[in-house]
Amino acid sequence: MRKISILRSIRKIYQFFVDIPIKDGTVLKDRYQVLSFIGAGSYGMVYLCRDLKTNENRVIKQLRPSKRRNKKEAAMFENEISVLGTLNQKNMPVLYEAFSSNGYFFYAMSFIEGDNLEDELFISKKTYSEKESLFILVHLLELVDDLHNKGIYHQDLRTANILLKNKEPFLIDFGLSKQRDSINQHNKLEDILKMKQQDYYDLGDLLLYLLYSTYSSKNKKALPWTEELSLKKETVNLLKKLLGIHEPYTNTIEISKGLYAAINAQEKES
Template identity: 55%
Template sequence: MNSLIRPVRKLYQFFVDNPIDAGEIIANRYKVNRVIGMGSYGIAYECNKLDTNKRVAIKQLRPSKRKNKKDLNLFYNEAFVLSKLNHKAIPNLHERFSFNGDFFYSMDFMEGENLEDLLFEKRQQFDENESLQLLRKLVGLVGYLHSQGIVHGDLRIPNVILQNNHPFLIDFGLAINSGISFAHAREGGKEEDKRYLWQNDYFDLGDLLLFLLYSSYPAKSRKALPWTEELSLHPLTTHLLRRLLGIGEKYSNTQQILRDMDSIFADEKFKNIGFEGK
């Protein structure tokens, strides 16, 4: 039965989930410039707010999902999470609203270039030092999220925007409001839950670091090899990656990650192979 329902659902979504055209006005106050993404639950637009002419990002719940209360709650999860945060590298939530039976929320439009596009379309390369410098900034952002009891849950390269070498995090649709702040964890509250949830973000950081490191990797063989054999890295960078990916001893918090990164930058061998470190 499910095998029959799925194609019908896809066909229904194809006809119903049509993005709003450029130039159209949403709720008498937002002019659509372009579609910037279509996800499982929402459609994202770059818009101009008519009264200020300021660029904003608008997300719309897919029309095919607007009658399902569970889907609506999942869609608004990002808005709820953003309302709890206040950081210059994370979009600020502006408002939630409905229009013509559809559901929307607006937030800051993050200027810059998507890391996925930089790596795969523009073929930008990051050497070991540049990769670690960028990762360090991302670890700082993740540390802020965790201090607020938030787990991002989707730290992939499409969700990182670079602006003058500074990263910005977007797409909090899969974020979890764990309610477990770092201060609470230090007091012994929900220790196992905290470690499990936070380590999902640490694993994603390790995976993201591999994407950066492979950007400058010259493929020498068609044979697929593990990164430990393909990449020539400083031993402490390898140690960092292994811990992030859960191969070695797992990290318990971002402070531990930052300490290991400081050790890499301070090591003379790292400096001697052409990396400037901090």
């Protein structure tokens, strides 16, 4: 364990000195002018840029310089480019091009202007009623269904990867996504079902985050969500199946039925 800890420390120090964000004002590929550094993930660094050709904002993602010679990380970067190239949904990023410059690797995609759900929940402290939360899930389920129909499994559906624009969710960050065609033929059907259910589990987790936005703790001791949240039985059933507490859903049609049963229960009350 100590050896692993030392290796991690060395890696972080190396990244600190190597993964230096590109300076504002720098022009990449004689076209994309860096406006600001947005942030960094496990293998990528993200910038807001101005497309000097169209005068529109773009997002540029760079493979971390420290990862350039790491075959696994480079393959993940290439996979993300491949996934983005297959998307055709207004609520997801559009890939414009991939390019390299001075041995560094980049791709350009559309800039989606919206509020990050994680910031909305944990910084702005925005609240969502049970009904509002369910309707957000309706939109998210449509996006996940579209991905699954294309043989794409997001695998990282969390608050940080969702933007809200006019109360409508947009999916971003496909860095951990998997494509059906790239899955090893051995146990392929089993692997696909696991990836589907991972996305379904993540939807349940997202719904819980939204529902907890109105929760005010009165107990010093943390209790299970089934005891802390006052929810309609249809919403509880939906969550339990999404989270695998009860027999899990196997497809989005089943989820849709459970979701609309929960929404109908809300409509009857209002």
